[in-house]
Amino acid sequence: MVPDDLMSVLLVFRTDEGRPLTEFEINNSLMNLLLAGNETTTSLLTNLVWRLLEDPSRWAAVRDDRSLVGPAIEESLRFDSPVLGMFRTSLREVTLSGTTIPQKTKIQANYAAANRDPVVFTDPDEFRLDRPKEELRRHIAFGKGPHVCPGAQLSRLEADIALNALLDNFPTLRIDGPGERILPFNFWGRQRLPVAW
Ligand code: HEM
Numbered sequence: 001m002v003p004d005d006l007m008s009v010l011l012v013f014r015t016d017e018g019r020p021l022t023e024f025e026i027n028n029s030l031m032n033l034l035l036a037g038n039e040t041t042t043s044l045l046t047n048l049v050w051r052l053l054e055d056p057s058r059w060a061a062v063r064d065d066r067s068l069v070g071p072a073i074e075e076s077l078r079f080d081s082p083v084l085g086m087f088r089t090s091l092r093e094v095t096l097s098g099t100t101i102p103q104k105t106k107i108q109a110n111y112a113a114a115n116r117d118p119v120v121f122t123d124p125d126e127f128r129l130d131r132p133k134e135e136l137r138r139h140i141a142f143g144k145g146p147h148v149c150p151g152a153q154l155s156r157l158e159a160d161i162a163l164n165a166l167l168d169n170f171p172t173l174r175i176d177g178p179g180e181r182i183l184p185f186n187f188w189g190r191q192r193l194p195v196a197w
Helices: 006-012 023-054 056-064 066-079 152-169
Strands: 086-089 094-096 099-101 106-109 190-192
Touching: 006 023, 023 056, 023 066, 023 152, 023 190, 056 066, 056 152, 066 152
Parallel strands: none
Antiparallel strands: 086 106, 094 099
């Protein structure tokens, strides 16, 4: 019988060479999943609420027209990418936009910078609820390529449920003092976001 929970799958899994995963690999995968799926979504929620409350007319607009919840979540992911960047090692020499990166060089793929690229986004430094759909879809807050985030849809769903619950229960929510950012340099979210209602 094939198990349908992740822990058991990791235990019975066999690699291409036919060996089971080591304890280190199993621990690492679980740790990865816990960290990747926890802090990131918390940051999405705090960033989203922060930007909507920063300009109270945004909060009111989304509260009164729930079709804006989805666009607000995507614009938050673009404007305040919870994962600012990830490291990669070049497998071979590559030239990108006139810069040559030698083989085996550590580079940071900076999603946050790409998400404010003026060639891709109009008024990239503005948080806009009316950003056209085709632009919204172009952010890369979840990465790109073979390692693109497998939790993207889950975090969008969590944000949708949480924001709707806040709008329903705290329609007059407002910022109540300065907040502060989380510490890890390559993550971006609110450690504190004082609010009142
Ligand atoms: C707003 C929330 C989230 C953001 C912004 C985010 C962002 C990212 C980014 C940028 C990557 C790296 C992609 C790459 O290397 O190209 C990634 C990978 C990953 N994410 Fe997320 N993530 C979020 C939520 C989640 C959730 C909810 C889960 C799981 C429940 C999750 C699990 C993972 C895992 C396991 C990886 C590694 C994938 C791989 O290396 O193949 N993430 N995520």
